[in-house]
Amino acid sequence: MRILILGGTRFLSREVARQAVARGHDVTCLARGESGPPVTGADFVRADRDAGASAYEELDGVWDAVIDVARKPQQVQEALAALSGRSSHWSLVSTASVYASNDTPGEDENAALVPALKPVDGVFPDPADNEYGAGKVACEELVWDLGPGNVLVTRPGLIAGPEDESDRFGYWPARVAQERSPVLIPDMAETMTQTIDVRDLALWLVTGAEDNRTGTYNTMGPSVPFGELLTLSTAAAGYHGSFRTADPQWLHEQGVAYWAGNESLPLWMPEGYEGFSTRSNAAAVAAGLELRPVEHTVRDVLTDEEARGLHRERKSGLSAARETSLLAALDALGSTGL
Incomplete structure (x- = not known):
């Protein structure tokens, strides 16, 4: 063609x-x-x-x-x-x-x-x-x-994979790969995330052209709890440190940004976004959308992050200095680590 x-x-x-x-x-x-x-x-x-x-x-x-x-x-x-x-x-x-x-x-x-x-x-x-x-x-x-x-x-929705310049999905596998402990996380273990691998989306678009596919489709990845995504990132990076969980309202009060961008905690969303990462992809899957396991995306994203530099300046996520400051503030409040 x-x-x-x-x-x-x-x-x-x-x-x-x-x-x-x-x-x-x-x-x-x-x-x-x-x-x-x-x-x-x-x-x-x-x-x-x-x-x-x-x-x-x-x-x-x-x-x-x-x-x-x-x-x-x-x-x-x-x-x-x-x-x-x-x-x-x-x-x-x-x-x-x-x-x-x-x-x-x-x-x-x-x-x-x-x-x-x-x-x-x-x-x-x-x-x-x-x-x-x-x-x-x-x-x-x-x-x-x-x-x-x-x-x-x-x-x-969110697209992830090697060469992603937004740094959103990649923040978490890159962060645990740094071996700085503890890692600051929002209290959202059961909150869903939904990511499609860029390679799966690209294949959908190419085969759509080949098959003359028509219509409108949600091309979403599987919905995965944030806690599970963190576990997959930890396993891929071999992280053996600890995590410090912070109340979302407290993080918001400290000026930590949602979702993406400078000094943010990526993938974290405010209340009222319960449907953002749980949209149905049933029509696309029935029409041929193939999705690789999330752990494969995590592994390949980590490899790409390591190649580009784990300690590079990022477009999304907390800087080391900002995270250290927030952890110190939590210690001052007597928060316990999880």
């Missing part, structure tokens, strides 16, 4: 390109090229999609499938205008952030969505950080309205 990837040089889209090439397809990646070189075996067209319709001028011929990972509706609209008539299948990577509510476990693709980002004078503004879901809803609406007819919309 001739497959065009709008992206192809960063994490998910790079893994899609890698797997598509490995399966024998003729792959072209269109991107700015600032995230790294294209994978070996793929053609590369350097273009900035913010430039509008001109970004697609160097693309020749027709495509059996287009795979788009864009978060900006304007980019999606312009790509569809330029290319939908030259492709028989269009795949959009959306997000679970399109859902309006995160408080109900087990919801499927029929759950209510946030309102779509709207164009202003016919042009979509770039989504602000708090408009990520709204921007993706607009992208979904565009592909259904302007796409070639055979459309696949994929809604993943």
